[in-house]
Amino acid sequence: MLPSNWSRLPPCILVLVLALQVAALTPARRSIDPLIHASRAEKRSINQNPDGSHFIWLPQQEYSGQTFYDGFFFFNYPDPTNGHVNYVNESYARERRLVYVEDDGTVIMKADQETWLPRGQFRDSIRIESYARFDGGLFILDLAKAPWGCGTWPAFWTVGNDWPWNGEIDIIEGVHDNQHNQVAWHTAPGCRLDPSANFTGNIADGGGYQHLDCNSFINHNAGCGATEWSRASYGPLFDEQGGGVFVMKWDENGIAVWSFFRAAVPRDIDDGTPNPSEWGPPSAVLSSSMCDIRRFFKNHAIIFDITFCGDWAGNSYATSGCPGTCDERLMDPNNFVEDTSLRNGREPQLRVAWAGF
Numbered sequence: 001m002l003p004s005n006w007s008r009l010p011p012c013i014l015v016l017v018l019a020l021q022v023a024a025l026t027p028a029r030r031s032i033d034p035l036i037h038a039s040r041a042e043k044r045s046i047n048q049n050p051d052g053s054h055f056i057w058l059p060q061q062e063y064s065g066q067t068f069y070d071g072f073f074f075f076n077y078p079d080p081t082n083g084h085v086n087y088v089n090e091s092y093a094r095e096r097r098l099v100y101v102e103d104d105g106t107v108i109m110k111a112d113q114e115t116w117l118p119r120g121q122f123r124d125s126i127r128i129e130s131y132a133r134f135d136g137g138l139f140i141l142d143l144a145k146a147p148w149g150c151g152t153w154p155a156f157w158t159v160g161n162d163w164p165w166n167g168e169i170d171i172i173e174g175v176h177d178n179q180h181n182q183v184a185w186h187t188a189p190g191c192r193l194d195p196s197a198n199f200t201g202n203i204a205d206g207g208g209y210q211h212l213d214c215n216s217f218i219n220h221n222a223g224c225g226a227t228e229w230s231r232a233s234y235g236p237l238f239d240e241q242g243g244g245v246f247v248m249k250w251d252e253n254g255i256a257v258w259s260f261f262r263a264a265v266p267r268d269i270d271d272g273t274p275n276p277s278e279w280g281p282p283s284a285v286l287s288s289s290m291c292d293i294r295r296f297f298k299n300h301a302i303i304f305d306i307t308f309c310g311d312w313a314g315n316s317y318a319t320s321g322c323p324g325t326c327d328e329r330l331m332d333p334n335n336f337v338e339d340t341s342l343r344n345g346r347e348p349q350l351r352v353a354w355a356g357f
């Protein structure tokens with residue numbers, strides 16, 4: 001279903017745009033790529049076609065309310081990031097109410113918040129992946145709350161098959177009591193973050209170097225990325241003021257992420273007519289100036305997960321200021337009471353639009 005308010009085009013143009021979209025999805029699109037890239041070199045703006053006209057974002061996929069989980073597969077394998085987690089299957093997740101949808105349409109996902117565990121045992125949690133795959137688009141997520149706390153490592157991200165050859169885009173990610181969301185990209189060798197691009201976050205900095213090379217095979221897979229300046233982009237302050245909206249825009253100009261705490265959500269997003277050119281610079285952007293976006297990012301699924309300890313939350317635990325060890329922290333269910341909660345507002349909770357580039 002296409003909510004009609006997503007397009008202000010007259011119907012005949014809409015049909016044309018849809019036809020172009022279909023054309024863009026067929027192999028024939030390869031032949032138009034060089035043209036797009038050539039003109040982009042002269043004029044590069046984050047929300048424009050090569051001729052200077054603005055993209056028009058048409059709805060492609062929506063996930064919301066009672067049918068939200070129909071679009072997702074429950075990943076039920078060991079955590080590839082070595083988290084101390086058991087990712088449970090769908091029937092078990094539903095039975096234990098780790099996932100459910102409230103009567104008002106609020107979508108909840110969470111880890112086991114009830115079981116005391118012996119030391120060293122992993123905590124039950126969920127990781128869900130969209131059946132749909134994407135080669136770009138405008139991804140908009142409306143969250144009322146997101147998990148945080150010592151040992152916790154939640155993420156909202158997208159990834160292609162055969163990691164890292166088709167790229168990974170981390171839209172929301174953090175550990176422990178962080179207050180600043182971290183946006184990151186992980187790729188095959190040859191893609192770099194251009195620090196001169198227009199974004200507000202601070203280039204991630206750790207291990208004595210700036211995270212500018214997205215290559216997953218070096219720097220312990222730190223990737224490239226930026227930390228948001230807003231203290232309300234992750235953790236308790238984000239939750240306290242009613243959450244907010246995260247947007248990832250992926251097109252031939254680059255991959256940009258914005259986050260808006262509740263009071264700052266732009267009207268055009270709430271109204272269902274998102275217009276990125278009105279939002280000011282993003283928190284982070286991977287510009288096409290130093291990374292061939294089409295080559296490094298392909299066929300992504302959307303993923304939500306909540307994991308514990310492991311490669312990031314485990315390895316950073318000792319220096320995080322959190323008490324004891326991560327495995328000790330994991331034993332007490334009272335340490336894991338924060339849910340992921342997708343807000344039921346006027347617009348879909350998660351939607352993807354496509355500009356037909």
Ligand SMILES: *[C@@H]1O[C@H](CO)[C@@H](O)[C@H](O)[C@H]1NC(C)=O
Pocket residue numbers: 088089090091092
């Ligand atoms: C789901 O997981 C539960 C708990 O591990 C297991 O008992 C059950 O057999 C699984 N169901 C399916 C369909 O795999």
Ligand SMILES: *[C@@H]1O[C@H](CO)[C@@H](O)[C@H](O)[C@H]1NC(C)=O
Pocket residue numbers: 198277279280281
């Ligand atoms: C950065 O982006 C903002 C808003 O999108 C724009 O007003 C500003 O001119 C840009 N700055 C540069 C240096 O491109």
